[in-house]
């Protein structure tokens with residue numbers, strides 16, 4: 076979705092300027108045309124040569140550089156931009172933008188552009204907390220600039236505090252979200268569940284399954300990138316929180332049920348990619364169960380069938396992990412749970428299903444259409460799922 080987009084990356088004089096190299100690299104790898112503008116203070120921290128190499132494009136550092144194709148008509152970059160991102164943004168650039176200054180190429184470009192502008196502040200805590208900086212940020216926000224971060228953590232001053240550049244994934248997530256806010260899921264609320272629930276036996280042990288959560292997280296990112304508001308209800312996983320997504324953490328099937336019921340009241344679609352435990356221990360011991368030579372028998376009971384129970388006027392999509400009779404079993408679940416369609420996958424193959432980055436799925440809908448897809452990355456499976464969801468949803472109103 077970033078291909079054919081022109082992104083202006085403004086870099087200002089903060090120690091976090093080195094992180095802009097990773098942003099430039101990731102955006103370029105994702106297919107965007109990245110034009111970097113650096114202030115003269117930024118050049119003290121990192122060389123323009125780095126960005127020239129990473130983006131393959133000339134880097135603008137001066138307003139009156141006669142060798143640059145952009146500097147003569149100083150608003151040409153501003154016109155070409157689909158989005159302007161300033162990361163890191165110092166207190167100084169924030170103040171200049173809030174006051175409408177145009178005394179360097181970055182300020183000129185921001186003033187001249189009609190594209191959305193993302194600002195990722197990075198500075199010392201006291202500078203960030205200062206009411207002057209806060210006022211300036213409020214001014215920019217009131218004018219529809221998108222502020223990402225800052226985060227809390229270790230600062231160049233040697234202290235811990237608020238002022239670190241936001242996580243790069245958060246910055247990239249905001250860029251994707253803004254660029255695709257007119258995507259085919261724009262204005263829709265999509266609820267996604269992910270991961271394997273954990274059903275406690277005692278304070279230290281639980282019963283769970285091999286789900287990694289990768290499919291659910293890929294779905295959340297795909298829906299976000301197509302413009303949806305996404306609620307991701309997740310059982311424990313080792314995957315970092317996706318940017319621009321509301322994450323609700325749960326452990327058990329019962330907690331997941333509660334969360335699904337809470338957030339689906341206004342949902343347009345529910346996609347249950349979570350591997351919800353079908354059984355849980357009938358009771359949870361208050362103390363750690365001691366080892367006994369006689370062994371241990373745990374009595375299990377059924378968990379609530381969330382998809383089967385949850386009611387509402389939204390599209391319902393289930394996943395079916397099957398080790399035999401894939402289509403037959405999936406069709407049965409589709410009917411039993413009253414789904415719009417089900418995504419079935421054969422978990423006996425090593426390149427598909429639990430834990431891996433790829434999946435080979437068959438999508439079966441309530442009309443009986445069976446679509447067997449080849450092996451593909453989970454993100455691509457997610458796109459195919461949302462192609463189907465988008466077909467079923469009323470078309471978004473043009474804005």
Ligand code: C5P
Pocket residue numbers: 328347348349350351352353378379380381382383392393394395396408
């Ligand atoms: O476990 P099963 O194969 O029946 O799961 C099929 C679908 O039902 C999945 O989408 C899963 O998330 C959902 N499910 C559920 N509540 C359960 C068990 C499964 O919503 N207790």
